[in-house]
Amino acid sequence: MNPSSSPTPQLTLRSGETIASEAGLTLLAAWRVIRKYWMTATAVTLVVVVTTTFYTLGQTKIYEATGTLQFDPSPPRPLGKQVDSIFDNGGGSFWATREYYETQYKILQSMRLALSVVQQLNLHRDATFIRNLPPGHSVPSANVSLEDAAEILRGRLSVAAVKESRLAMVRYTDSDPERARRILNAILERYLAQNVEDALSSANAAVDWLHGQLDNLKGELERSEMALHEYKIHKNILSVAFDDQSNMLRDQMKQVSEVLTSVRTKREEASARRDELLQISSDNPSTLPATELLHNSLLQTLRQQYEEALRDREGLIAGGKGKEHPDVAVIQSRIDTSRAALLNEIRNIQKGVEADLSTVSRQESGLAGLLERAKSQALDLNLLEIEYNRLARTKTQTEKLYSLVLERTKESELTQMMRVNNIHMLDMPLLPRSPVRPRVPVNVAIGALSGLALGIAAALGRGLLDRTVKTPDDLERGLGLPFLGLVPKIGPDGSRGSYYGRRQRRKRQKEVVNRELIVHEQPSSGIAEASRAIRTNLLFMAPDNPHKVLLLTSAGPAEGKTTVACCIAIAMAQAGQRVILVDCDLRRPRLHRIFGRTSEVGVTTELLNDSANLTRDDLAEQLKTEIPNLSVLPAGPIPPNPAELLHSDRFKTFLSRLTERYDRIIIDSPPIVAVTDAAILSTLVDSTILVIKAFSTTKEVCRQGIRLLADVGATTAGTILNFVDLDRHEYKYYHYYYRRYGYYYSSEPSPVERPAAPREPPLAH
Numbered sequence: 001m002n003p004s005s006s007p008t009p010q011l012t013l014r015s016g017e018t019i020a021s022e023a024g025l026t027l028l029a030a031w032r033v034i035r036k037y038w039m040t041a042t043a044v045t046l047v048v049v050v051t052t053t054f055y056t057l058g059q060t061k062i063y064e065a066t067g068t069l070q071f072d073p074s075p076p077r078p079l080g081k082q083v084d085s086i087f088d089n090g091g092g093s094f095w096a097t098r099e100y101y102e103t104q105y106k107i108l109q110s111m112r113l114a115l116s117v118v119q120q121l122n123l124h125r126d127a128t129f130i131r132n133l134p135p136g137h138s139v140p141s142a143n144v145s146l147e148d149a150a151e152i153l154r155g156r157l158s159v160a161a162v163k164e165s166r167l168a169m170v171r172y173t174d175s176d177p178e179r180a181r182r183i184l185n186a187i188l189e190r191y192l193a194q195n196v197e198d199a200l201s202s203a204n205a206a207v208d209w210l211h212g213q214l215d216n217l218k219g220e221l222e223r224s225e226m227a228l229h230e231y232k233i234h235k236n237i238l239s240v241a242f243d244d245q246s247n248m249l250r251d252q253m254k255q256v257s258e259v260l261t262s263v264r265t266k267r268e269e270a271s272a273r274r275d276e277l278l279q280i281s282s283d284n285p286s287t288l289p290a291t292e293l294l295h296n297s298l299l300q301t302l303r304q305q306y307e308e309a310l311r312d313r314e315g316l317i318a319g320g321k322g323k324e325h326p327d328v329a330v331i332q333s334r335i336d337t338s339r340a341a342l343l344n345e346i347r348n349i350q351k352g353v354e355a356d357l358s359t360v361s362r363q364e365s366g367l368a369g370l371l372e373r374a375k376s377q378a379l380d381l382n383l384l385e386i387e388y389n390r391l392a393r394t395k396t397q398t399e400k401l402y403s404l405v406l407e408r409t410k411e412s413e414l415t416q417m418m419r420v421n422n423i424h425m426l427d428m429p430l431l432p433r434s435p436v437r438p439r440v441p442v443n444v445a446i447g448a449l450s451g452l453a454l455g456i457a458a459a460l461g462r463g464l465l466d467r468t469v470k471t472p473d474d475l476e477r478g479l480g481l482p483f484l485g486l487v488p489k490i491g492p493d494g495s496r497g498s499y500y501g502r503r504q505r506r507k508r509q510k511e512v513v514n515r516e517l518i519v520h521e522q523p524s525s526g527i528a529e530a531s532r533a534i535r536t537n538l539l540f541m542a543p544d545n546p547h548k549v550l551l552l553t554s555a556g557p558a559e560g561k562t563t564v565a566c567c568i569a570i571a572m573a574q575a576g577q578r579v580i581l582v583d584c585d586l587r588r589p590r591l592h593r594i595f596g597r598t599s600e601v602g603v604t605t606e607l608l609n610d611s612a613n614l615t616r617d618d619l620a621e622q623l624k625t626e627i628p629n630l631s632v633l634p635a636g637p638i639p640p641n642p643a644e645l646l647h648s649d650r651f652k653t654f655l656s657r658l659t660e661r662y663d664r665i666i667i668d669s670p671p672i673v674a675v676t677d678a679a680i681l682s683t684l685v686d687s688t689i690l691v692i693k694a695f696s697t698t699k700e701v702c703r704q705g706i707r708l709l710a711d712v713g714a715t716t717a718g719t720i721l722n723f724v725d726l727d728r729h730e731y732k733y734y735h736y737y738y739r740r741y742g743y744y745y746s747s748e749p750s751p752v753e754r755p756a757a758p759r760e761p762p763l764a765h
Contacts, residue, residue: 652684
């Protein structure tokens with residue numbers, strides 16, 4: 001019997017793999033967990049709701065007084081828009097207006113305003129206010145500091161802006177509605193009065209400062225005016241504009257310059273005339289400038305006489321008369337006289353020209369000096385104008401500043417007399433009618449939601465902490481093992497579950513002697529049908545090469561593997577197969593007690609004696625039971641070394657002889673995690689079946705058992721979920737199945753039970 005020859009695949013261990021269903025809860029899995037632990041969720045929810053309700057009802061009722069303020073960033077201006085206010089009303093850009101509103105909200109909650117209200121209402125001595133007691137409580141008077149009382153008041157005050165408006169809601173909470181209204185009314189009135197006082201205080205401070213500046217500016221203006229007057233007297237400046245004086249000097253300089261230019265022209269003309277006259281030769285005085293001849297008729301006449309005398313002499317000489325000729329001498333005398341007269345006239349003209357040139361030169365010098373003096377006066381006037389302008393500018397600026405301050409002082413005095421407030425009380429605080437806290441319905445609803453959430457969390461937490469195997473899905477998806485079937489829970493008296501237990505007590509015709517034999521005694525019961533379903537799964541798992549030797553083991557003790565082994569063996573025997581149930585639990589055997597046998601003869605005696613003894617007719621006949629086709633081989637005396645005995649060649653030979661005589665061999669073994677017997681047996685059988693007790697065996701223990709089977713290369717047929725309570729919601733489908741088809745305990749033969757097969761003939765030695 002080589003396990004590797006079996007068509008059943010080797011067991012694949014998933015110890016290191018994280019299953020999706022275990023890593024996180026799906027909605028369906030969460031709903032199943034909540035349904036399972038609905039009592040926990042309900043209890044937690046009820047506790048939270050009840051606690052919240054009692055806590056809410058035990059709280060002091062708090063009332064809220066509400067008042068509405070209206071802010072006007074652009075209040076009326078009786079003095080006109082041109083007169084700016086001394087204090088800022090918040091008008092202007094969006095950000096400036098927003099900052100103004102935020103500032104006013106902070107002022108409403110400021111310590112200064114709170115201290116003022118506390119002093120006004122004497123709240124620091126009011127014990128009911130300090131302790132926030134409802135009306136009707138009489139307590140001794142208290143006396144706390146103003147700051148502490150103001151902090152209490154600020155803690156109960158809140159301000160909220162009304163969106164898309166210039167309104168603000170001011171709220172004050174207190175256990176006494178009348179006290180809440182009274183305190184909030186005092187806060188609002190004090191805030192409005194404080195706003196006006198701040199404005200007036202700013203106006204008063206501005207007026208005082210302006211008066212001081214006005215006096216200073218008045219003295220400076222008078223000093224600047226006197227300094228300008230003294231400068232005029234010192235510099236002998238007439239009350240004529242400097243521009244006019246500059247124009248006069250400019251005209252004077254222009255006229256002098258024009259006259260000087262004319263004189264210089266005359267001087268040049270006289271100098272040129274003189275030069276020309278100096279060029280006249282005394283030998284030939286007739287070469288006179290034409291201009292002189294044109295302007296002097298005498299000179300022209302004298303020149304004409306001189307030239308006529310010269311022509312007469314030239315004529316006489318040409319006529320043949322010599323120079324000594326008396327006529328020539330007379331003409332020569334006339335020539336000398338004319339030349340002397342002409343030269344004398346020329347000298348007279350030269351003297352006149354020299355006199356004119358001297359006069360013109362003196363005129364030129366005088367005009368040049370006059371022009372220089374005018375220029376000097378102009379430069380001096382510029383210097384005087386600079387200093388004068390400086391003094392005049394100081395005086396003008398001081399005068400303008402004085403006028404501005406004087407005008408602003410008058411406006412501030414008018415503003416000081418006005419009491420304009422840009423904040424108004426739109427709605428006065430009214431007496432609250434109903435409390436705002438505690439909100440019983442809301443708190444209870446929140447408590448219910450919170451309790452429900454906590455209850456669900458508690459249920460989910462309990463479900464996550466519960467690591468036991470519960471459903472076939474836990475086996476297939478969580479552990480990666482095939483599921484062969486389940487065995488319902490069997491009560492002490494053979495009943496199964498509350499519903500079916502009550503029903504079957506009325507229908508039961510005889511008492512169940514042994515729970516392990518219920519498949520035989522109650523063949524129509526649900527447990528018998530479940531055993532037959534497991535039998536069918538095992539038969540169809542390998543139809544061509546059926547598993548003849550099956551090992552039933554469990555991860556831990558007390559998981560019902562012996563009961564399951566009996567149920568499967570009886571179900572296979574009822575199918576007409578020759579079945580032997582072998583008790584290989586050599587540590588705590590039970591099969592001999594179940595079938596009423598002794599433990600004197602069994603597996604250990606056959607292994608220690610001659611193995612051929614099993615083929616004796618009398619011994620084979622002793623192994624048979626009252627159940628047709630079923631034989632039982634007890635464990636026999638408990639040996640000191642069970643593992644070594646099962647690992648021996650004698651046991652392999654013994655197992656081989658059993659396969660020759662029986663169609664099916666069902667082996668009951670110890671838990672695989674506790675001892676190594678099952679691991680040894682798993683290598684000698686065709687397939688191993690792991691029995692798991694529902695709601696008892698943890699997944700970690702199952703994984704450890706699977707790992708041990710995988711380590712030895714065992715072949716597994718699958719798992720059987722034992723001790724299943726079908727009344728649980730996890731098995732709703734199975735519950736419906738058994739109820740729908742009416743499986744219950746009865747002594748009548750099962751309609752699907754096959755007739756007993758004939759007893760097998762004894763084996764020959």
